[in-house]
Amino acid sequence: MPTIVHEFPWPDRVVIGTIGAPGERTFYLQARTGKQMVSIALEKQQSAQLAEKIDEILDQLITLEGNPFSVPTSTPIELVDNDQLDTVEEQFRTGAMSLGWDPTTAQIVIEAYPLADFEADDDAEILDDDADGSEVLRVRMPVGTARAFAKRTREVVGAGRPICPLCGYPMDADGHTCTFPED
Numbered sequence: 159m160p161t162i163v164h165e166f167p168w169p170d171r172v173v174i175g176t177i178g179a180p181g182e183r184t185f186y187l188q189a190r191t192g193k194q195m196v197s198i199a200l201e202k203q204q205s206a207q208l209a210e211k212i213d214e215i216l217d218q219l220i221t222l223e224g225n226p227f228s229v230p231t232s233t234p235i236e237l238v239d240n241d242q243l244d245t246v247e248e249q250f251r252t253g254a255m256s257l258g259w260d261p262t263t264a265q266i267v268i269e270a271y272p273l274a275d276f277e278a279d280d281d282a283e284i285l286d287d288d289a290d291g292s293e294v295l296r297v298r299m300p301v302g303t304a305r306a307f308a309k310r311t312r313e314v315v316g317a318g319r320p321i322c323p324l325c326g327y328p329m330d331a332d333g334h335t336c337t338f339p340e341d
Contacts, residue, residue: 175243200252209311237306266304270295
């Protein structure tokens, strides 16, 4: 069975958001163009790393002589998206992700693959036509949208449980007990 590719070359919206209370949140990457929408679940750490790596790529592009891609140094205010996720129907849980740069369109490219694809056979070719029901989400974002995406993602990740100033672990709403090693 051929790989199902959910392609968003110029999305109307691409965001990371959460469902659930801090400490029990599920993170989703959601892309929408018109009526086509895909939501994939991912881990908090995947979300944080994605934002960090996008900013790294954009910051590297700024250092190119003449900044040929007009990469903004900060988030363009008109691209800020603080709205909630649209209705979430999880397409798949993300296993691996890849991040790249397409200089022909001046876009950041995110590809996400289902978790099951990597648990079943680590040696499998990702886009092999013989794969059984494999999927991939491919989202392309212009530089301004990518900068706004990274900013929002950092804010969403940072909105979790507060960190205990004594032990450094997240505190639960129903209480927290620090455990210190004996001196």
